[in-house]
Amino acid sequence: MAHATITLIDPELGEQQVSATASATSVFVSPDVIASATGWFLKPEGLCRGEVCVPVRDGALVDETGDLDVERFAAALGLPAVLDIEEGVLSIGETADARADVIATGIAPDFELPTLDGTPFRFSSIGRKKKVLVAWASW
């Protein structure tokens, strides 16, 4: 296992450089990195987010230093994940079920994105008004 820096891409946090240990077939990162990117925390009762805890049945999920195998982590929770070891890039997505749960509430999720001049804009800053979201693209 060798120390490495990998790029973690998150739709909300953007691109971050995180330290990892890597072999030819797997990459381990600290539980803190996983928690900030996915909201899932490693606890004695398992992998937990909010009220939900999923018991860990995979003995190879955590290495001797306490770091998590990112692909085994994603597999344990059914999260879509892409690890390109050669390029040193990792991105972990959200399950279709979790997205469907949010959509089923009928409540518009808040978000923050930069304006074209780079200033962060938070959607909820509009406050109690009728809002129209328009998604477009140059293509």
Next chain:
Amino acid sequence: MVSVAFDDSVDAAREWFDAADPHPNYPVLLDREHLLGELYGIVNVPTVIWIDEDDRIVRPCVIVPGDDLFKDFTGIDSTVHHNQLRAWVRDGVLPPQSEREHAVVPTPEEQLARVERRVGAHLARAGRTDAAEQHFARAAELAPMNWTIRRGSLPLRGEDPFGMPFFEFYGEWEAAGSPGYGSADPNSAR
């Protein structure tokens, strides 16, 4: 109103922003990672979502061109949405329930495709063209009917989003019955 560009660079979006007449007096945001695709299930553009004072989505994703520039191609009359929007904003009148209750629920394949596209976009920006292409191709296999993935990736793949690869995709999409949410114009085929 908040406008969000599913573009990879400020320059690509700014060309349209600068040309807009009247000039936008509302926030225009850049969404390189397609965060709103994740959060709202957006699969195509231009897409509009209506949200009320209590943050409830009263009209989920619907295809809405801003004008009739491409009306001959899309068959969508943009004035339908303009009139509906005025009725809602001024008088609180919503279109019929049947036009507002379509589900916008992603599949597991689509969720993985979004991650593949994200990795592809990062590698393309870094000049890792060959590595990027593998991820873009995988994303397209996983979500072959998603415009933000199929057409939206073309500029980063070095292809013309108005060229042959687009028309090939469009043919596939039409042959599959134009899947995805429809337009605000009930008389259009979309």
